[in-house]
Amino acid sequence: MSDTIRLVVDGEEVEVPTGSTLLAATARAGADVPTLCHDPRLDPMGSCRMCLVEVEGQRRLQPACAYPAMEGQVVHTSTDRVERHRQVLLSMYCADHTLDADGLPAERALGNQLRAHVEAFGTGPTLPPIGTPRAGREDPNPYIHFDPDSCIACARCVRYCDEVEAVSAITLAMRGSSTTIATADQVGLLDSSCELCGGCIDTCPTGAMSEKRALGLLGADEETVRSTCNFCGVGCQLDLHVRDGEVVRVSSPPPGTTVNDGNLCVKGRFATEFINHPDRLTVPLIRGDDGELHEATWDEAIRVTAAGLMGVKERYGADALGFVSSSRCTGEENYLVQKLSRAAFGTNNCHQCAAT
C-alpha cells in the first residue's frame, strides 16, 4: 500500500497520507468545511452533520470527519446541495438553541461555534423553537456549569471524558429530542467519578459546558495571557483570561500546539484564587527579635536561612538537617535541592514530597 493517496477536492488535486479522512483532505485543499462534533483528540462520531460533503459515486452526502479519503476520489464541498443542506441544518439547530435578540445562537463563554457557522453560512427557513425540555441537574460543584438549552448533544464532552481522561463521569442520556448530558442518576459532579478537569468545557463547541465562576462573561472581552502552570513540573501551558486585573478563567492552548495537548487538570484550570488572595505572600518575610514578621529582600532572606542551617550543622552535624522539596518543583529544581543537600550541607536527608 502506498503511503499517500491522491484525490480531487473542489477541482484541486491534493495528496494526503493513507488512512486520512476527507476532513484532512479538504483542509489540505484549503476548503472551509464546518464541524461541530469533531475534535482531533477523539474518534469521529459524525453526528452533528455539519461537515457533510458530496463524494462522487456516493448517493448520500458523507461526513468528512469520518469518511475515508480514497485514491481517485472526487469531492465537492460547496455545491448547491451542500450549501442548502448546511443552511436547513443550521435552521434546525437554531430551533433547538438559545438565541439572542438578533435571532442568532447566543454567544457564550469562549465562543459558540454554532453562531459562527450561522454567520458564515446563513440559515434556511426560520423555524419556530421546538422548546423540548432537556434535563439538566442541580449540581453544587464549584467549577463546571451545564446549560442544557445551549447543548447540541454532539457528545464531545462525553467522548472526551471517556477517550482522553478515561473517567466516564458523564453520558448521553434519554433519547430523541430529550437527549441530554447526564451523570449516573443525575447526581452532582462531586458525587460522580468526575475529577473536575474541565476538559468538557474545553471541548464544548457551544459553551453549554462552561466555568461556573465566569458564567455570563464572554471570552471576547478578556485579555489572554499565556503562562506556564506552576502546580507541578509537567509544564502545561495555560491561557489566563484576565478581566480588570483578575484571572476569571483558564483555558488550554489548542490541542497539538503545546505539551499538554489541549488538556489541563483541576488545579491548572480552576485553582487560581490564590493569585489575588490577600494572604498570598509576595515578598520574603523574616521574623525579627520582636517576634513579628518583617518584609525583607531575597538576599537578606537567603543569608538568614543559610546562617541558620549552617548553625544547626555546626552544633549537631549535617545529618541533623533534612531537605524536602515541593511537589510543585520541576525535575531541575528537585535536582538542585538534592545538590544543595548533599554538596552544600553534606547530608543525604533529601526528599521530594511527591516521591512516595
Place this chain on the structure above:
Amino acid sequence: MERKGARRFQVLDLLQEEGGAAAGTAARVGAQTGVPDADVYGVSTFYSLLRKPGRRTRVCQGLTCKLAGSDARVAALRATGEEVEEVSCLGQCDRAPVGLDADHEALLWGEPGSISPADTDLPMNLAGDDDFSFSALARARELGPNAVIAELKAGGLQGRGGAGFPAHFKWNAVRTQPPGDSYVVVNADEGEPGTFKDREVMLRRPGLMLEGAAIAAYVAGAAVLFIYVRGEFKDCIRSLEGAITAAADHLDWLDIRIVEGHGAYICGEETALLEAIEGRRGMPRLKPPYPTESGLWGKSTLMNNVETLACVPSIVTRGGDWFAAQGKTEPGSKLYCVSGHVGRPGVYELPLGVTLDELVEAAGGYVGTPQAFSPGGASSGFLPMSFRDTPLDFGGLVKAGSMFGSSGLVVLNDTIDMAMAARHGLVFFEDESCGQCTPCRVGCVVQRQSLDRYLETGDASHLEHAEDVAWEMDEGSICGLGMVASWPLTTAMKHFPAAFEDRTIDE
C-alpha cells in the same frame, strides 16, 4: 475506552433484572459489569422498557390500534385506577387494539389475525408444521457454501427486512472476509408500524427460521448465532426456545443466543442492533464499514431478517430457480401483512408483486370505501388508491415514490382524516428517534409540531417549511429512520392536498 475485562454485554439483561433505571441501579450494574456508572445510566434511559421503572400497563398508540378503539381501552383502564402508558406500535396491528401487561406479556383485545391456508408449495407456508428434520441444512452441507450462495443468487432473494438488498451479496461478503471469528445475527426486532410477519414466522415456523439461520452460520463459518428478538414479543422468544430444544441434535455445533430487546424501534436498524447486543445505547453506526466487514465486536457479521432466513431452506432444497418462479414481478413469495380497513387482517404469503386489490381480496376485501394505503409500514408514507394496480414489490413502489419496506400494508378508508393519519406516523418517529444526529432529533419534532399547529388552528401556513425540513432529514440523517421520518406527512400532503388546506376548526 472499555475497561479491561468489562462485561458490557450483560448490562441490558442486568438492567432488566433490576427493573429499569431506578436510583442506584446504574451503580449496581456498573459494579457487576465493570462498565462506568454513567455509561450504564445512559444505556438504561435509552430503552423504553427500562427508562421508567415501575409496573404499568402499556397500550399501543399505533394507527390501527387507534382505529380499533385503543383510546377507549386507555380510558377504561385508567378508570380502574391502573397506571397506563401509551406506547409506540407493539407489532400486533392484525389483532388491534393491543397492550402489554406489567410483565411485558401481550394483551390481545382484538380478533386473532388470519394467515394463508396451508400449502406445501408455499416456500414458507406459515400454516404448515416444522418437522425439525433439518434436511435443508444437510443438503446445504452437501452443496457447500459457494453453491448455497449460488442458489440464493438464482433465487433472487432480496432482504425482507425492508431494504430489499440481495441476500447473496451479504452472504458472499462474509464469505470473502479473512478467516477468523464471524457472527450470524438474526434481526427479529420487528417494529415497523403495520408489520407483524416476523412475529408469525417465529410463532408458527420457528424451526424454519432456525434452519435458515443455521445454513447462514454454516456458510459464514460462524460458531455463534445471535437472535435479537423484540422485547415485546415474549411469546416469540418462548417459541424460539422450544425450537432450539427440538432441533438440538442438528445444532450441537452452533452456539445459539437469544438476545431480548428492551424497547427501541431503532434497534431494527442493523448497526443499532449490534450496539444493543454489545450493551450500548442503540444508536446507528456510521457506514462504512458495513457489518459484513466490521460488525459485532468488530468481527465480520452476517445479519438477515427473520423472513429472509425463513426463505432459505426451500431455496436450498427446491432450488433458486423454483423459488424465483414463485414471484410475480420480482422473485419469490412474500409475507404481506395487512391491517386497517380490510375484512381479515393478517399475514398472507403471496407471489411477490401482487397488487393491492389482489392482496386485499385475499384478506377479505375492503371495509368501506378505501382512500389510501401505506404499502410498507409507517416509513413508506401514504399512497392514494390510484396506485392500487402498482405491483407491491421493491422496485415498483420506489418508482411510485414510496417503498415496499417491511410490507406492512395499512388500508385506510374515507372516514380517515389524512392529516390525522400523518400525525400518527410523525408521533411514532419522534418517539423512536435515537437523538444522535440533528436532522432527525430536531426535524421529527419540528414536523410534528407544525402539523399540530395546523390541526389546532386550521392555518395551512404552519406547514410551509415541511418540504424543506423533510429534504434535510432525508439528506442529512445518519440512518434510514431519519431519512423517512417525514414521509407520513410529505406523502400525505402530496397525494391528499385537500386534507392540508386552510380549514375551519370547530371550537
